[in-house]
Amino acid sequence: MRTPPGRHRALAVLCAAVLAGSALAGCGSDDDKGGDSGSPDAPGQITLTVGLFGSFGYEEAGLYKEYEALHPNIKIKQNATQKEEVYWPALQTRLGGGGDLDDIQGIEVGRIVDVVNNQADKWLDLNTLGAQTQTQEYLSWKAKAATTADGKSLALGTDVGPMAICYRSDLFQQAGLPTGRDELAQKWSTWEGYLDVGRQFAAKAPKGSSYMDSVTGMYNAMIGQQQTFYYDASGKLIYDTNPAVRSAFDLSAKAAQDGLSAKLVQFQTDWDQAFAKGGFATISCPSWMIGYIKEKAGDATKGKWDVAAAPGATGNWGGSYLAIPKGAKHAKEAYELLQWLTAKEQQVKLFERRGSFPSRTTAISQVAATTDPYFNGAPIGQIFSQAAQKMPVQTLGVRDNDVKVAIQNALNAVEAQGVKPDDAWKDAKASVKAALG
Known part of the structure; x- marks a missing residue:
């Protein structure tokens, strides 16, 4: 989704900072069609299916066509489900024998612990196909998260999601607020400051425009700044006693009560449409959101969007993996595609074209100077790199995504x-209990 970005003052600085501490978007339909590749392959030709949630940007960035041009015997078919919470249960059914599997499947970062701890028997060990030479190039924590205790590598990382705030400078100007990214970053250096700017915006907001899209985006950005949130290092569920989670929930709920939100549900149709209509002036913006905004807002708003550092100037929201399920029809060819899609060169292209921040250290060093004309020439390489330098190494849990969805639903009810x-908090706890058993 997702997907992620940022750039660095220098590779050495970022690697030292991130490694010492050690990440949706777009859409297809919500139909999850599994590995059905349609008509049989022509003699000598192989169709590889790629099952994803949201948009990883591969199709939009032209990478599938580029790979097919390099490999005339390969055709690629993407099966995309917009919502990860729809995609994942359907994938579990197919992993259990309930349908065809795609040759390559996307895995959201919030699911990777479950895959490693509970599903290792359902996924190929990519080391058997040569992944040892690939994992050495990754941020150490990114590769470690997809590695079992006995050394199996079950997936290769796509992106990570350093945080910023994307905003409509034209709407800020109409509301009588400053539009410069540095001045705004200073005004909202804290989340309370972000809401203070929001109240100023609301007082003179252009007709039809709210300050932020949804308080769930703000909540996810706040949680992404924490090292520990839903589970502790021992694997114990602690979301309901973790003060950082409740603080993020309460401040997000306060934003809803203050009328600062457009009351949109992220990744729904009306949310997509609001990008182009000016329905909101700011959005919590992990690097992968850059490509999503371009796609949904369209050419009419080019130059009206800008990017500033987020409150706290760090955070990680998102980041995914690609894996090959056991039983994939074309495992060897699937791995060659998977390795190519996640290679340094493609990670650089995805950041430059879609904003997905690399998880390979060899790619990170090449994007620090990237600017984006769509976002008024914003130095997105620098902004996201600096966020990545302070990115916490997060403690992931087996059912992180299920907890997150329950809390997001509760916040949606508030706004x-x-x-x-x-x-709403009581409802969230009840939903978590029902989901986790």
């Missing part, structure tokens, strides 16, 4: 239905 925050 859309006026549910009191304390009641």
Whole structure:
């Protein structure tokens, strides 16, 4: 999704900072069609299917066509499901024998612990296909998260998701607010400061425009700045006693009560449409959101969007993996495609074209000077690199995504239905209990 980005003052600096501490977008339909590649392959030709949630940017950036041109015997078919929470249960059914599997499957970072701890028997060990030479190039924590205790490498990383704030400078100007990215970053150096700017915006907001798209985006950005959130290092579920989680929930709920949100549900149709219509002026913006905004806002808003450092100037939201399920029809060819899609050269292209921040250290060093004309020439390489330098090495849990979805649904109820925050929090806990058993 997702997907992620940023650049560095220098590779050595970023690697030292991140390694010493040690990451949706786009869409297809919500139809998850599995590995059905349609008509049989022609003699000598292989169709590889890639199952993803959201948009990893490969198709949009032209990478599939580039690979097919390099490999005339290969055709690539992408099966995309917009919502990860729809994609994942369907994939579990197919892994259990309930349908065809794609040759390559995407795995969201919030699922990787479950894959490594509980599903190692369902995925190919990529080391048997040569992944040892690849994992050495990754940020150490990124590769480690997809490695079993006995050394099996179950997936290769795509991106990570350093944080910023993307904003509409034209709407800020109409509301009488400053538009410079450095001045705004200073004003909202804290999340409370971000809301203060929001109240100023709301007082003179252009008709039809709210300050932020959804408080769930703000919540996810705040959580992405924490090393520990839903589970502790021992694997114990702690979300309901972790003050950082409750603080992020309460401040996000306060933003909803103050009327600062457009009350949109992220990745729904009306949210997509609001990008182009000016329905909101700011959005919590992991690097992968750059490509999503370009796609949904369109050419009409080119130059009106800009990027500034997020409150706290760091955070990680998103980042994914690619893996090959056991039983894939074309494992060897699938690995060759998987390795190519995640290679340094393609990670650089994806950042330059879609904003997905690399997870390979060899790619990170090449994107520090990247600017983006769509975002008013914003130095996205520098902004996201600096965020990545301070990115926490997060403690991941087996059911992180299920907890996140329950909390997001509760926040949606606060902003859309006026549910009191304390009641919404109780509902979130009940939903987590029901989901986790």
